[in-house]
Amino acid sequence: MQQVVEALLAELGQDIVQIGAAVHERATSYWDASPTQALAVVKPRRTEEVSRALAICHRFGQPVVTQGGLTGCVQGAVASGEEVIISLERMNVIEQIDPLAGTAVVQAGVVLQTLQDEAAAHGMLFALDLGARGSCTIGGNVATNAGGINVLRYGMMRDQVLGLEAVMADGTVLSSLSPMLKNNA
Numbered sequence: 001m002q003q004v005v006e007a008l009l010a011e012l013g014q015d016i017v018q019i020g021a022a023v024h025e026r027a028t029s030y031w032d033a034s035p036t037q038a039l040a041v042v043k044p045r046r047t048e049e050v051s052r053a054l055a056i057c058h059r060f061g062q063p064v065v066t067q068g069g070l071t072g073c074v075q076g077a078v079a080s081g082e083e084v085i086i087s088l089e090r091m092n093v094i095e096q097i098d099p100l101a102g103t104a105v106v107q108a109g110v111v112l113q114t115l116q117d118e119a120a121a122h123g124m125l126f127a128l129d130l131g132a133r134g135s136c137t138i139g140g141n142v143a144t145n146a147g148g149i150n151v152l153r154y155g156m157m158r159d160q161v162l163g164l165e166a167v168m169a170d171g172t173v174l175s176s177l178s179p180m181l182k183n184n185a
């Protein structure tokens with residue numbers, strides 16, 4: 001077993017760091033049902049776990065592929081065998097909806113349709129919409145700056161984003177989470 005995988009397992013445990021059959025039983029992507037090839041799949045539940053995983057990979061110079069819903073059309077989330085996958089599928093919590101401000105705070109792995117439905121239940125419209133709504137994730141939508149079928153009226157995904165919490169490749173956590181469009185910082 002590669003040293004980096006041993007280090008990930010030692011620090012994060014087998015529930016979060018999956019290897020062997022658990023990797024190969026995943027489809028490569030929405031477009032390709034063949035088995036995933038990667039050293040390991042890391043499935044964090046919290047930002048801190050993403051940070052620790054990336055810090056370890058950074059220490060070993062280990063290439064990483066981030067995965068959301070795997071619906072992207074250009075294979076950006078597809079691993080080729082030598083990478084560690086960071087899958088955001090367990091970070092799927094809508095943390096806050098504020099109907100007064102018209103804002104939501106969501107984790108990266110929330111499925112687009114889940115947020116659309118939750119917004120509608122609060123009398124609001126989450127305007128981004130695309131055919132992959134039942135599988136694609138908000139993190140993937142932001143990363144690809146998805147357009148979709150409402151783009152001419154409401155803009156691209158980045159037009160919906162007020163702020164981000166992001167984990168850098170070395171594990172550093174940056175946060176610009178703000179409920180306000182105005183930001184003179």
Ligand SMILES: Cc1cc2nc3c(=O)[nH]c(=O)nc-3n(C[C@H](O)[C@H](O)[C@H](O)COP(=O)(O)OP(=O)(O)OC[C@H]3O[C@@H](n4cnc5c(N)ncnc54)[C@H](O)[C@@H]3O)c2cc1C
Nearest residue numbers: 068069070071072076131132137139140141143146147148
């Ligand atoms: C039926 C169908 C219709 C579609 N229609 C449209 C459309 O109208 N407009 C459009 O723009 N796209 C469309 N797409 C493409 C795709 O759905 C979008 O690109 C979507 O935004 C990808 O989200 P995902 O969660 O599946 O990301 P993935 O496919 O998992 O990843 C896409 C890229 O984002 C990165 N990424 C994913 N999550 C994160 C994260 N949390 N942090 C950092 N990087 C991350 C990945 O590494 C990869 O590079 C469609 C796809 C399908 C299958």
